[in-house]
Amino acid sequence: MRILFVTESFWPYIGGVGVMAAKLLPELRERGHDFRVVTPHDYLDLPDEDAFDGIPIVRLNLLEALGARDLERLGEITRKVAREKRRFQPDLVHVNSVGLNAWLHLQTARVSDAPTLVSVHQLPLESASENDTLQGRSLRSADYVTCCSEDLLEQLCKRIPELCTRSCVIYNGLPASSTTPREVNSTIELLCVGRLVPEKGFDLALDAFEKLCARYPNARLTLAGDGPEREALEQRAEGLGIRDRVEFLGWTAPDSIPERMNRASLLLMPSRREGLPLVAIEASLAGLPIVATKVGGLPEVIDAGRTGLLVRPEDSSALTKSMVSILEDPKRARAMGEAARSRALERFDLEAQVDSYDGLYRRLTASTRR
Amino acid sequence: MLQLSDRLSPNHDKVAAKIIDGEAILINLVSGTYYSMDGVGAEIWSWIEAGHPLESIAAAIESRYAPTRETAESDLLNLARELVAEELVVPTNGAAVDEQAPIPDSPAEFPYQTPTLHTHRDMGDLLTLDPPMPGQDFAWKQGEEDSTA
Numbered sequence: 001m002r003i004l005f006v007t008e009s010f011w012p013y014i015g016g017v018g019v020m021a022a023k024l025l026p027e028l029r030e031r032g033h034d035f036r037v038v039t040p041h042d043y044l045d046l047p048d049e050d051a052f053d054g055i056p057i058v059r060l061n062l063l064e065a066l067g068a069r070d071l072e073r074l075g076e077i078t079r080k081v082a083r084e085k086r087r088f089q090p091d092l093v094h095v096n097s098v099g100l101n102a103w104l105h106l107q108t109a110r111v112s113d114a115p116t117l118v119s120v121h122q123l124p125l126e127s128a129s130e131n132d133t134l135q136g137r138s139l140r141s142a143d144y145v146t147c148c149s150e151d152l153l154e155q156l157c158k159r160i161p162e163l164c165t166r167s168c169v170i171y172n173g174l175p176a177s178s179t180t181p182r183e184v185n186s187t188i189e190l191l192c193v194g195r196l197v198p199e200k201g202f203d204l205a206l207d208a209f210e211k212l213c214a215r216y217p218n219a220r221l222t223l224a225g226d227g228p229e230r231e232a233l234e235q236r237a238e239g240l241g242i243r244d245r246v247e248f249l250g251w252t253a254p255d256s257i258p259e260r261m262n263r264a265s266l267l268l269m270p271s272r273r274e275g276l277p278l279v280a281i282e283a284s285l286a287g288l289p290i291v292a293t294k295v296g297g298l299p300e301v302i303d304a305g306r307t308g309l310l311v312r313p314e315d316s317s318a319l320t321k322s323m324v325s326i327l328e329d330p331k332r333a334r335a336m337g338e339a340a341r342s343r344a345l346e347r348f349d350l351e352a353q354v355d356s357y358d359g360l361y362r363r364l365t366a367s368t369r370r
Numbered sequence: 371m372l373q374l375s376d377r378l379s380p381n382h383d384k385v386a387a388k389i390i391d392g393e394a395i396l397i398n399l400v401s402g403t404y405y406s407m408d409g410v411g412a413e414i415w416s417w418i419e420a421g422h423p424l425e426s427i428a429a430a431i432e433s434r435y436a437p438t439r440e441t442a443e444s445d446l447l448n449l450a451r452e453l454v455a456e457e458l459v460v461p462t463n464g465a466a467v468d469e470q471a472p473i474p475d476s477p478a479e480f481p482y483q484t485p486t487l488h489t490h491r492d493m494g495d496l497l498t499l500d501p502p503m504p505g506q507d508f509a510w511k512q513g514e515e516d517s518t519a
Contacts, residue, residue, distance in 0.1 A: 063497070066404075066493060066497055067497060069386065069397055069399070071386055071387070071388035071395050071397065072388060072390075074388075074395055075388055075390030075391070075393070075395060076390075078390065078391070078393065078395075079390060079391055082391070099496060099499070100493070100496050100497070103490075103493075106488075107393070107395075107406060110408060110409075125492055125495055125496070127491060127492045127495065128492070130491070132489035132490070132491055133489075133490055133491050133492040134404075134490040134492055134493060134496065135492055135496070136492075137488065137490070199499070
């Protein structure tokens with residue numbers, strides 16, 4: 001069946017939402033689904049019309065138009081999406097993440113009577129509990145909603161109770177073969193992976209690393225990813241006197257992340273806000289211990305004390321303390337890594353995620369068949 | 371209290387509006403809230419912009435869409451009150467009707483639906499979470515990916 005996939009992010013962006021979608025769609029295509037991706041442009045200079053693994057992509061300058069309050073351009077964007085819907089005639093619209101991408105579907109909803117599936121990857125704003133918001137309207141008008149973690153579903157149903165009867169959890173998944181267990185090594189290399197935005201808390205990572213350097217003067221920190229906070233983070237590293245020990249990789253191809261993980265001593269995730277991050281699942285599959293904040297779905301990936309350590313958010317000292325407790329005990333670090341891999345293999349399998357979405361697509365289109 | 375004898379006009383100090391392909395998109399430039407109306411709502415907005423009094427607009431709705439007169443008037447007043455409350459329009463006196471934008475007297479091409487003002491108060495917050503990046507275009511990495519593989 002034909003699925004119009006309206007996503008907040010997609011390949012080649014390495015944020016979890018985009019990476020997950022890029023892994024999921026080719027697998028679902030193998031099950032007989034035909035996709036067309038519609039997504040806003042972001043910070044990379046990419047063509048408006050593109051393709052990934054043969055899947056057509058349409059990118060629109062939505063963020064720029066909204067930022068500039070350019071109604072003319074917003075109208076053109078709406079017109080373009082409406083044209084895509086008329087041409088493609090989707091059997092289902094899958095809105096992946098309820099960000100500004102939801103505008104693209106809501107503003108053209110009258111063009112198609114296909115059912116709408118909304119997948120939530122991060123807790124919406126509190127204002128989503130009201131109907132006079134983009135997020136609130138998008139969620140309430142959905143025929144079905146999926147969340148990527150139990151925590152997220154629980155929080156969402158508290159905000160919009162009517163969703164309880166038409167929602168479920170589908171965990172993000174990765175193929176078991178995508179990474180191999182790492183060899184423990186003595187070089188202290190800490191790794192952060194993700195978009196350089198405030199919600200990832202990489203400023204706290206720098207603060208925590210600076211404190212760590214007092215104990216491990218040869219330690220290094222690598223930040224894989226790019227984004228609007230890059231300059232501020234580089235300046236922060238400079239100000240902390242650790243700039244020569246921090247490597248900013250910039251945009252990093254997702255295929256090269258496993259190799260980076262294999263070189264690392266642990267993954268540091270000081271996030272302020274998370275859904276169910278693929279990075280945490282990937283690190284677990286790689287047998288890499290994780291030190292993370294107790295936010296979002298991270299406690300569902302990390303079994304605190306057994307597969308990694310969780311600290312309260314906004315506490316760089318707690319991050320340092322946790323990192324030290326792993327680094328000073330390589331035997332414990334290895335055991336944590338092995339336990340992390342077992343847990344990830346059991347819980348976060350890509351095949352199971354594909355089965356769930358495939359079943360949901362068929363169920364939703366069958367119940368609203370034209 | 372708003373009545374059919376009143377006339378409204380867009381609040382030009384605070385509002386930017388555009389109608390494209392039968393959809394009205396509005397933004398309150400002070401609050402940053404976005405609004406949209408399609409179908410009947412977009413037509414009502416265009417008639418307000420052209421200076422038609424509410425009484426004429428109600429008659430036009432009845433004539434073009436064939437709801438009952440009571441429904442046309444009630445729905446119009448409800449929408450008008452909402453537009454006033456959101457400061458998208460202000461009551462006006464004596465403004466001339468734009469002769470270049472008469473109300474058509476032919477039936478509408480789509481069925482009647484209650485005109486609705488869709489409000490999106492969270493757009494500013496969502497933009498803050500995901501700001502646009504003007505002037506920071508990173509060149510696409512040559513040879514990094516075959517995009518049509």
